Amino acid sequence: MALLEVKDLKVRVEEREILHGLTLTVNEGEVHAIMGPNGSGKSTLSHVIAGKPGYEVTDGQILFKGEDLLEMDPDERAAKGVFLAFQYPVEIPGVATMTFLRTALNAQRKARGESEYSTPDFLKKVREVSKSLNIPQDMLKRGVNVGFSGGEKKRNEVLQMALFEPSLCILDEMDSGLDIDALRIAADGVNALRSPGRAMVVITHYQRLLNYIVPDFVHVMSKGRVVKSGGKDLALELEASGYAQFEDAA
Amino acid sequence: MPAVQETVERVKRIDVDQYRYGFETLIDSEKAPKGLSEEIVKFISQKKNEPAWMLQWRLEAYRRWLTMTEPTWARVDYPKIDFQDLYYYAAPKPKKSVSSLDEIDPEILKTYEKLGIPLREVAMLEGVEPKPGEEDPARRKIAVDAVFDSVSVATTFKAELKKAGVIFMPISEAIREHPELVQKYLGSVVPTSDNFYATLNSAVFSDGSFVYVPPGVRCPMELSTYFRINERNTGQFERTLIIADKGSYVSYLEGCTAPQRDENQLHAAVVELVALDDAEIKYSTVQNWYPGNSEGKGGIYNFVTKRGDCRGANSKISWTQVETGSAITWKYPSCILRGDNSRGEFYSIAISNGFQQVDSGTKMIHLGKNTSSRIISKGIAAGKSQNTYRGLVTAHRKATGARNFTACDSLLIGDKCGAHTVPYIEAKNSSATFEHEATTSKISEDVLFYCIQRGLSQEEAVGLVVNGFVKDVLQQLPMEFAVEAQKLISISLEGSVG
Numbered sequence: 001m002a003l004l005e006v007k008d009l010k011v012r013v014e015e016r017e018i019l020h021g022l023t024l025t026v027n028e029g030e031v032h033a034i035m036g037p038n039g040s041g042k043s044t045l046s047h048v049i050a051g052k053p054g055y056e057v058t059d060g061q062i063l064f065k066g067e068d069l070l071e072m073d074p075d076e077r078a079a080k081g082v083f084l085a086f087q088y089p090v091e092i093p094g095v096a097t098m099t100f101l102r103t104a105l106n107a108q109r110k111a112r113g114e115s116e117y118s119t120p121d122f123l124k125k126v127r128e129v130s131k132s133l134n135i136p137q138d139m140l141k142r143g144v145n146v147g148f149s150g151g152e153k154k155r156n157e158v159l160q161m162a163l164f165e166p167s168l169c170i171l172d173e174m175d176s177g178l179d180i181d182a183l184r185i186a187a188d189g190v191n192a193l194r195s196p197g198r199a200m201v202v203i204t205h206y207q208r209l210l211n212y213i214v215p216d217f218v219h220v221m222s223k224g225r226v227v228k229s230g231g232k233d234l235a236l237e238l239e240a241s242g243y244a245q246f247e248d249a250a
Numbered sequence: 251m252p253a254v255q256e257t258v259e260r261v262k263r264i265d266v267d268q269y270r271y272g273f274e275t276l277i278d279s280e281k282a283p284k285g286l287s288e289e290i291v292k293f294i295s296q297k298k299n300e301p302a303w304m305l306q307w308r309l310e311a312y313r314r315w316l317t318m319t320e321p322t323w324a325r326v327d328y329p330k331i332d333f334q335d336l337y338y339y340a341a342p343k344p345k346k347s348v349s350s351l352d353e354i355d356p357e358i359l360k361t362y363e364k365l366g367i368p369l370r371e372v373a374m375l376e377g378v379e380p381k382p383g384e385e386d387p388a389r390r391k392i393a394v395d396a397v398f399d400s401v402s403v404a405t406t407f408k409a410e411l412k413k414a415g416v417i418f419m420p421i422s423e424a425i426r427e428h429p430e431l432v433q434k435y436l437g438s439v440v441p442t443s444d445n446f447y448a449t450l451n452s453a454v455f456s457d458g459s460f461v462y463v464p465p466g467v468r469c470p471m472e473l474s475t476y477f478r479i480n481e482r483n484t485g486q487f488e489r490t491l492i493i494a495d496k497g498s499y500v501s502y503l504e505g506c507t508a509p510q511r512d513e514n515q516l517h518a519a520v521v522e523l524v525a526l527d528d529a530e531i532k533y534s535t536v537q538n539w540y541p542g543n544s545e546g547k548g549g550i551y552n553f554v555t556k557r558g559d560c561r562g563a564n565s566k567i568s569w570t571q572v573e574t575g576s577a578i579t580w581k582y583p584s585c586i587l588r589g590d591n592s593r594g595e596f597y598s599i600a601i602s603n604g605f606q607q608v609d610s611g612t613k614m615i616h617l618g619k620n621t622s623s624r625i626i627s628k629g630i631a632a633g634k635s636q637n638t639y640r641g642l643v644t645a646h647r648k649a650t651g652a653r654n655f656t657a658c659d660s661l662l663i664g665d666k667c668g669a670h671t672v673p674y675i676e677a678k679n680s681s682a683t684f685e686h687e688a689t690t691s692k693i694s695e696d697v698l699f700y701c702i703q704r705g706l707s708q709e710e711a712v713g714l715v716v717n718g719f720v721k722d723v724l725q726q727l728p729m730e731f732a733v734e735a736q737k738l739i740s741i742s743l744e745g746s747v748g
Contacts, residue, residue, distance in 0.1 A: 050703050053695065078705040090700045094718030100704075103714060108705035143718070160704065 001066050003028045003199050004049070004168055009060035011041075011048050018044045020224040021060065028167070029196040033210055033235060034203045036221030037243040042203045043087065045221075046172045049201075050084040051077050064168065079111035083166035085157040087173040092144035097156065100144045101126060101163060108164060129162045133189045151182030158189035169193070170201045175209040187212030207239035222246040282339035288312060291453050294339050298422045298456065301429060311442040311452035318446045324609040325638045325670060326578045328514070328551065336485045336516060338454045395420065395459045395475045407471065414470050416500075417462040421489055424460035431462055435493050439522035439559040439586070447518040447580075448555040451487045455520070458488035463498040463529075472728055474503040477519075485516040492522070494529035496562065501532040503731055514577060515540075519554045527562030527589065532570070534727050535583075536735050538742075539575035546605030546634075549577025556583035557613075560592035560621075568595040569612065570726045572735040574742040577606060582640065584613035587621035587649075594623040597726040599735070601742045602635030602667070611641035611672075616652035616682070625656040628720045631667035632743065638670040645682040652682040660690040661719050663712070663743075713740050 004026040011019040019041050026032050036042050048055050049062060051074030062069040069077060092100065106116040117125065130140065135155055145153050154174060161169055171190065175183055190213055194200065202213055210218075210232065218234040219226045220243070227246045228234065282293050291312045295305040320331075395418065411418050417428060425432050442452040459475045477488060494500050517539065523531050533556075542549025552575075558567035569583040585594025596612035614623035623643065631637035637660065645652035660669035671688045693715055701711035716739060717724070724732050 052699050052703075074699070074702045075705050075707050078703055084703050086700065086703075090694070090697045092697060092701070092715060092718055094721035095714055100701075100714070103710065104701070104704035104706055107707070107710060111705065164704070 002026060002063075003065060004201075005061075005063040006045070006049075007061050007063070009045075009048070009062065010058045011044055012056045012058055013044070013054065017058070018055075018224055019048070022221075022225055024219065024226060026168070026199045026201060028199055029194075030217065031194065031200045031202060031213065031215045033213075033215035033218045033232075034201060034221055034226075035205070035207075035218060035235060035238060036246075038205070040221040041224040042221055043172055044224075046084055046170045046201070046203055049077075049168075049170060050074060050082060075107070076111065078164075078166075079108045081165075081167035083161055083164060083169045085154075085161060085169065085171045085174060087176055089145050089153045089157055091146045091148075093146050095144050096141055097144050098126065098140045101140070101160065104160070105163060126163065130159060132192065133159055133162060134185070135159055149182075150177040151179070151185065154178060154182065154186040155189065158186055158193070162189070162193055167197060168199050168201070170203065171213075172203050173205065174202070175204055175206060183209065184212060207235045210235045220246055280341050281337050284337055285334040286312075286336070286338055286454065290338050294454055294456055297339065297341070298425070300422075300425055303429075303433065304425055307437070307442070308453050311449050312454075314443055315446070315449040315453055318449055320446050321580075324580050324640070325636065325672075326580060326607040326609050328578055328607075331514075331516065331551070333450075338485055338487070339456055341456075395473075410470070415464040415467055416469050416473075417460065418473055419460055421458045421460040421491060422456070424491075428460075428462070431493065432460070432491070435522070435524055436489075436491055437522075439524060439557050440520050440555050445555060447553040448520050451489060451518050451520045451555070454485075455487045455489035458490045458519070459492075460490075461492040461500060461502065463494045463500045465496040465498060465526075467495075467498045469498070469500040472501050472503055474505070476505045485518065487517075488519045490519070490521040491524075492531060492533070493524045494526065494531045494565075496526045497528040498526075499530045499532075501728060502534070503728065504533070504535045505538070505734075514542075514549060514551050516551050517554065517576075519556075521554070521556040521583075523558035523567055525558065525560050525562060525565035525567050525589075525592075528564045529562060530566040530568075531558060532568045532728075533558070533583070534731055535569075535571040535573075536731060536738060537571065537573045537575055537579075538738060540577075541575045541604060541606050542577040544604060546577070549606070550575065552576035552579045552581060554581045556581065557586065558584065558594070559586045560589050560594060560618075561586075562592070563589040563618070564591045565589050566593040566595075568597070568726070570595075570597040570723065571599070571610075572723075572727070572738065573598070573600040573608065573610060574738050576608075579606075579608040579610050581610045582612055584615065584642075585623060586615045586617065587623060587652075588617045589621075590618040591620050592618055593621065595726075596623075596625045596627070596641075597723040598627045598639075599630070599720045599723045599739070600628070600637060600639075601630045601632075601739060602637045603633040603742060604635060605633070606635040608636070609638040609640055611639045613642040614644070614654055615642075616645040616649040616654070618649060620651040621649060622653040623655075625654070625658070626722055627656075627658045628723055629658070629660040629669050630663065630716060630719070630743075631660065631669045632663035634666045636668045636670070638672060640672045640674075642674040642676075643684055643686075644674075644676040645678055645684070647678045650679055650681045652677070652679075652684075654682075654684045656684075656686045656688075658686075658688040659719065660688075661716065662690065662692045712743060716743060 002025045006022055006024040009019050009022045034042050057070055102122050109116055215232050218230055218232060220228040282290050291308050295308055440448050442449055461473055463469050492502060525531050539550035539552055560567050567585050573579055587594050594614050600608045600610050602608045612625055625641060627639045629637040629639055639658045643654045658671045662669055669690055673686055675684055677684055697715060698711045727735055
């Protein structure tokens with residue numbers, strides 16, 4: 001059984017259809033890159049999988065581990081193992097990152113019927129994980145993303161990914177706003193999380209990110225559909241020839 | 251449905267059942283006849299066995315009140331109050347002084363138990379206190395004065411406080427037992443002529459708390475008063491007077507609840523604080539009067555005058571308030587910074603939901619040299635409520651080196667509510683440094699979605715964001731109260747997030 005199956009998905013925002021029948025299958029352990037020009041529907045796809053309000057699914061379905069994902073509330077999806085790394089992580093003033101991590105992790109565990117972490121157990125776990133990602137403890141005491149640099153924000157996303165141990169990670173434009181060094185650090189973090197039981201969907205404009213996170217499959221999106229799929233070489237091809245060739249195909 | 255939209259929908263469905271303190275206690279009570287007259291003022295004074303000077307003081311206030319008109323400058327809207335249609339005095343029967351809890355009507359004890367105020371468990375009356383060494387050291391003691399309708403029903407830990415020299419008793423008792431202190435300080439911060447409601451209070455107040463901390467004494471425990479309005483159509487007019495003598499320190503907590511009523515109830519309290527040289531008073535309030543039902547019917551009119559006088563040099567007064575209840579709040583806990591180097595602080599969280607109207611803030615009046623003040627106000631408006639911060643910061647001609655820092659932040663939940671900030675700033679000398687910061691923001695869809703994507707329910711997400719928003723102020727509360735306040739904030743927002 002595939003981990004994620006998106007079948008003929010049609011999505012509207014307000015009265016406009018953004019996705020016109022998108023199909024995508026992701027198996028455990030695979031890394032898929034989704035590329036495409038602005039407005040091709042890449043971010044819409046990630047938002048609909050995560051359950052962001054404001055999108056209307058008019059047709060098709062999304063199965064996650066065989067269950068109907070569209071029937072679940074977004075927090076339920078998170079507890080089931082869907083993680084979206086945001087393009088622009090939000091700031092939450094006054095809420096220490098540590099508090100946020102703990103509240104979220106325990107909420108997910110509770111939803112799955114698992115016991116909540118005690119404070120010492122939690123601290124131990126956070127320390128382990130943040131150390132492996134080279135995240136200074138000081139960052140965890142600050143308000144969630146408040147005053148974080150672009151790189152720190154993305155590292156905070158990777159930290160959460162490592163802590164929550166989701167089975168599906170969707171990385172939405174992870175490279176936006178990062179310089180090469182910050183990008184490498186974030187990508188290293190992501191690579192460390194690749195595992196046979198976990199799949200990743202990497203959404204990006206540029207081939208650059210895929211030098212660091214090397215995908216198993218590349219899909220090209222245009223005008224709300226996947227117009228071409230292939231191996232990692234497809235990304236290089238795109239880099240050379242651009243998206244224009246697909247505009248007509250869509 | 252988008253999260254914020256859902257929040258708004260839920261606000262519409264606020265149910266009166268969410269007010270957990272809305273029960274009524276059925277007890278016999280003794281009331282003065284409805285309405286206000288010289289006779290009623292005399293009746294109250296007589297009931298309290300007051301000395302002649304006190305009656306005179308009341309009557310003067312009453313006569314002045316007759317000449318006054320209600321203030322209309324606040325951003326609140328309510329039908330005219332018929333002051334002759336209220337009871338000005340209600341006391342649980344039998345009305346006699348109580349020396350042990352057994353003499354208190356068990357129904358009243360039950361009420362306080364329901365409210366979570368343990369008059370019996372931790373705080374015991376004279377004679378039944380645990381022997382030294384038997385106490386649970388982990389549990390910090392809080393002395394409680396419980397005021398039911400107009401009468402103080404129990405004051406705990408009196409003996410232990412007495413040992414430290416601290417006087418903590420109902421003000422009605424203090425008038426008889428410590429007339430020299432009461433006469434010296436009563437009305438010295440909020441004069442009887444101060445404003446319509448304070449003047450009314452001066453004429454008819456029936457009880458409240460009195461605290462005197464002698465020179466150099468650090469009050470050994472938190473002092474606390476719980477106010478409960480029970481009777482129908484009864485105004486509650488309590489009067490609190492706290493004096494911190496030279497070099498002393500006291501922390502005082504105040505909590506308030508009332509039953510659910512269709513009609514509005516009037517609460518017009520006066521609180522006066524006096525801090526002498528090097529003294530410090532910390533006054534915290536968690537106000538949870540009944541806010542009215544989902545149609546805006548009923549609820550308490552909270553018209554309160556609270557003022558502290560930093561009379562001595564290097565004195566400090568700090569107000570912390572968590573306001574979640576009342577249909578209408580009209581309240582400006584203020585500091586008069588008279589002593590040189592004195593300091594005033596105001597930390598406020600005001601949450602309004604449903605049809606609540608809040609017009610609250612502070613006044614920092616800098617008179618002495620090198621005085622400083624700090625104002626941190628957090629307003630949260632949900633439902634169809636209106637939430638106004640109104641604050642005055644003023645430096646007198648001679649108040650050289652006055653400093654103020656003000657930060658007013660407002661958070662809006664939904665699009666039917668309003669947040670307003672009305673600062674008044676006056677510097678009459680050129681050496682004053684006043685800073686004012688203000689922000690207004692909405693709980694954004696993106697922030698909520700971010701939290702929910704990480705596994706939080708919508709309710710938890712709003713709770714987290716709001717608690718982050720008010721964190722600076724919550725930190726100012728004594729620990730026990732901070733926990734209570736945090737819970738109260740979630741309860742108050744239950745109407746807005748389910």
